[in-house]
Amino acid sequence: MAKVLLVLYPDPIDGYPPRYARDRIPVLDAYPNGQTLPTPEGLDFVPGALVGSVSGELGLRRYLEEAGHTLVVTSDKEGADSEFERELPDADVVISQPFWPAYLTPERLAKAPNLKLAVTAGIGSDHVDLATAIEKNITVAEVTYSNSIGVAEHTVMQVLALVRDFIPQHRIVTEGGWNIADAVQRSYDLEGMDVGVLAAGRIGRAVIERLAPFGVRLHYTDRHRLPEEVEKQHGLTFHPDVRDLVREIDVLTVHAPLTAETEGLIDDELLSTMRRGSYIVNPARGAIADRDAIVRALESGQLAGYAGDVWFPQPAQADHPWRAMPHNAMTPHTSGSSLNGQARYAAGTREILEDFFAERPIRPEYLIVDGGGYAGTGAHSYAKS
Ligand code: NAD
Numbered sequence: 001m002a003k004v005l006l007v008l009y010p011d012p013i014d015g016y017p018p019r020y021a022r023d024r025i026p027v028l029d030a031y032p033n034g035q036t037l038p039t040p041e042g043l044d045f046v047p048g049a050l051v052g053s054v055s056g057e058l059g060l061r062r063y064l065e066e067a068g069h070t071l072v073v074t075s076d077k078e079g080a081d082s083e084f085e086r087e088l089p090d091a092d093v094v095i096s097q098p099f100w101p102a103y104l105t106p107e108r109l110a111k112a113p114n115l116k117l118a119v120t121a122g123i124g125s126d127h128v129d130l131a132t133a134i135e136k137n138i139t140v141a142e143v144t145y146s147n148s149i150g151v152a153e154h155t156v157m158q159v160l161a162l163v164r165d166f167i168p169q170h171r172i173v174t175e176g177g178w179n180i181a182d183a184v185q186r187s188y189d190l191e192g193m194d195v196g197v198l199a200a201g202r203i204g205r206a207v208i209e210r211l212a213p214f215g216v217r218l219h220y221t222d223r224h225r226l227p228e229e230v231e232k233q234h235g236l237t238f239h240p241d242v243r244d245l246v247r248e249i250d251v252l253t254v255h256a257p258l259t260a261e262t263e264g265l266i267d268d269e270l271l272s273t274m275r276r277g278s279y280i281v282n283p284a285r286g287a288i289a290d291r292d293a294i295v296r297a298l299e300s301g302q303l304a305g306y307a308g309d310v311w312f313p314q315p316a317q318a319d320h321p322w323r324a325m326p327h328n329a330m331t332p333h334t335s336g337s338s339l340n341g342q343a344r345y346a347a348g349t350r351e352i353l354e355d356f357f358a359e360r361p362i363r364p365e366y367l368i369v370d371g372g373g374y375a376g377t378g379a380h381s382y383a384k385s
Contacts (some may be wrong), residue, residue: 001068002092002357003114007084009100010075011053022050025340031145035365037349038143041354047343052097058121066132067357072079077102093356095119095349099333101127101314109136119352121345122147122336125368126258127287130382133369139368141362144377145202147336151270151283152206154309154335155253158281159211160303161329162191162305163251173244176262186304186327191215196249198242199256199284200226201381207253208234215330221245246270247251254308254344257381258285268293271302282308283335286316295325303327309335 025048030036045051045059048329052058054075064071072091076083077100084102092114096102104118109132118128118143133140161167165187172183195211197204197220206225208218212234220226221239231238239245244267246252252274256262266280266289270288280303282289291312297303307329311320322330334346348366355362367376374383 001070003070003087003090003091004060004074004095005084005087005091006058006065006071006073007077007094007100007102008052008054008056008058008073009097010074011014011055012050016055018288020048020050020339022048025343031202032149033202035145038146038344038346038351043347043350045343047347048339050339050342051346052099052121052337052342056342056346058095058349060346060350063350064353069357074223076099085111088115090114093117093119095121095240096127097121097337097345098127098310099125099314099337103313104128104133106132109133109138117141117352117356118195120368122341122369123255124161124285125378125382126287128369130369130374130378134372134374137368137372139341139356139362139367139371141352141366142368142377143345143352144365146348147338147341148202149206151255151335151343152210154331155203155207155255155281155283156210158283158307158329159195159213159251159253159279160332162189162279162281162307162327164191165305167329171185176275192249192254193217193250194219194248195251195253195376196220196245197351198222198252198254201255204253204255204285205230207255209369216251219245219249226268243270243273246274246278247279250275252283253369254280254288255280256284256288257380258287259384261384262288264288264290265291268296271297273323274302276302277304279303279305280307282306283310284308286310286312286314286322287292291321295321298327300324305329306308307331 044062050056058072072087073081106129117139123142125140127143128140169183193216200220200222219237234289305327309331364376368378
């Protein structure tokens, strides 16, 4: 029987919601590319409930305990004295979320000789040292597509919030003011701008589809070029690399995984080649941007705004400079954890566990690392190009 160690973000400060804002969430038939939604054999929670924090347990306890497994759930994940590190040495399975990542560094993986499976309840498995997982033949799986559309929606919201300068305008209202000149001096229309998408995978492509009706000129780069008919449909200009892309755009949105190739990619030098007054929205990973270079670019006016919901490390410290830098529309890492997203990544996590314990193959689209190498989505999106 296995020990499953589940790391989730803490419960709401004032306790679990006694009731929700809405009575139901929409039921979807499939994802936009035809991929089926998670198909676990059972589900022990009502979709739309808060299952992503500690007490929600992703709805996994009954299923795991009835099958004779042990489940340990914690949000205490930092440092050698954390519950996570204390429980890790005999864990067979670790489940963690990008929103509240239990970093599986080489040192921690060395302390977990039993570990066979690391599941990301969400998308993006960079919190696991993938090279070590490959070396130790640990399977890494994530719930591909579970929250991609939510992230694309959040991206569009933050693009509009920055370009139209929504946040200061809202503040004027809540503070009882009405000075229109103050409110509009940094406010522009998105229409007619050049928007560039870095990585047109599931999220990037959904951003392209959602922004096309705004009358923008769309550009993108990806190491896998989109089909010609998709480029034609949205009038997309393909750029061979990010350097070529950023020179010709007003707004950059970032949707690549965090890898050795993308870490620190948005640095002083790249920023200096952008049009003055550009905007960046990065809901991919905080470490793709050089933290201090972003602050400098906002302070100098090279960037007119920066938004996203990903930071490094997470949770971000109280004095992280992105909290206070000018013209930011940052959120904590929430875009992929709406109640809809939670229902799908919890169900997908259960599907992965059911397959793992029954020794059935895990769907290739969920696999990042398997059998001592990149596999499935990992081979497409993470392996070195
Ligand atoms: P995906 O696998 O569908 O797409 C990733 C794309 O990135 C692929 O098309 C791949 O070819 C491209 N790519 C990889 N390396 C590249 C490089 N160096 N240059 C250019 N393109 C490159 O993944 P997705 O579902 O679209 O998610 C993308 C990323 O977004 C995830 O890896 C994760 O880090 C992040 N994410 C964030 C949240 C959130 O809540 N903020 C939620 C989901 C995913």
